[in-house]
Amino acid sequence: MTAPARRGVFITFEGIDGSGKSTQARALAERLGAALTREPGGSEGAEEIRRLLVEGEAARWSAETEILLFTAARRDHLEKTILPALERGAVIVSDRFADSTRVYQGAARAALREKVDLLHAAMIGLEPDLTFVIDTDPDVALRRGLARHSGEDRFESLGAAFQHRLRTGFLALAREYPQRVRLIAGDRAPDDIASDIATQAQAFLAGRAHG
Ligand code: ADP
Ligand code: TYD
Secondary structure, eight states: OOOOOOOSEEEEEEOSTTSSHHHHHHHHHHHHTOEEEESSOSSHHHHHHHHHHHSSOGGGSOHHHHHHHHHHHHHHHIIIIIHHHHHTTOEEEEESOHHHHHHIIIIISOSOHHHHHHHHHHHTOOOOSEEEEEEOOHHHHHHHHHTTOOSOOTTGGGOHHHHHHHHHHHHHHHHHOTTTEEEEEOSSOHHHHHHHHHHHHHHHHHHHHHO
16 A cells, blocks of 8 residues: 555554553553554454454464454554544554564564565555554563453463563564664653653654654
């Protein structure tokens, strides 16, 4: 898809489960008065697909099927929520986006990065302007995540070794996209992390306004 004439700004948060990304996405959206959305989900149809993905047995879907389901959800989210926000000139903050598929399905669950990239190019074709990867020790993050008992723990149930592979994947992603990805230390008090992120986001937005 060709990107539309965009006036808005698309900011994403990424990281392993329990890293603190939702907390930080919420805090930044509030501080900027931005729209807040999430993946999998973020539109009515995508939220329905989310339930198929986050509930049930870990072995319920193969990595290949997951790529298709996450991309289907993302396409609906893009059409119904993200592009309309960008077209009206809004700042929109998403708790996860395509980098999660690159790392979870493309690297950590299976080595399927090429297929992830093909499908992304064909069906999504949009990259965030700015991405914050919250980097948190997997053992700390896993305890935080499971403590929630949300019933949405299909991926957390894959265990600590999987979370360590994910962290490696997100660190590699930060090296792959140094222009847009900012690595944020997640083992700090939530308010310290939030001010760090707000400073970086505001500098980025000011740069765009003047550039
Ligand atoms: P994620 O979206 O990455 O899974 P959340 O933001 O939902 O993470 O946080 C997971 C849990 O950890 C929540 O209970 C949240 O209140 C808590 N939490 C978030 N950030 C921190 C932090 N910096 N220090 C300690 N606990 C945190
Ligand atoms: P999320 O609700 O962000 O979970 P958490 O708050 O625990 O981080 O995402 C649900 C799960 O889906 C999470 O384990 C990450 C996974 N996921 C993928 O595997 N691929 C993707 O493309 C996306 C968006 C999420």
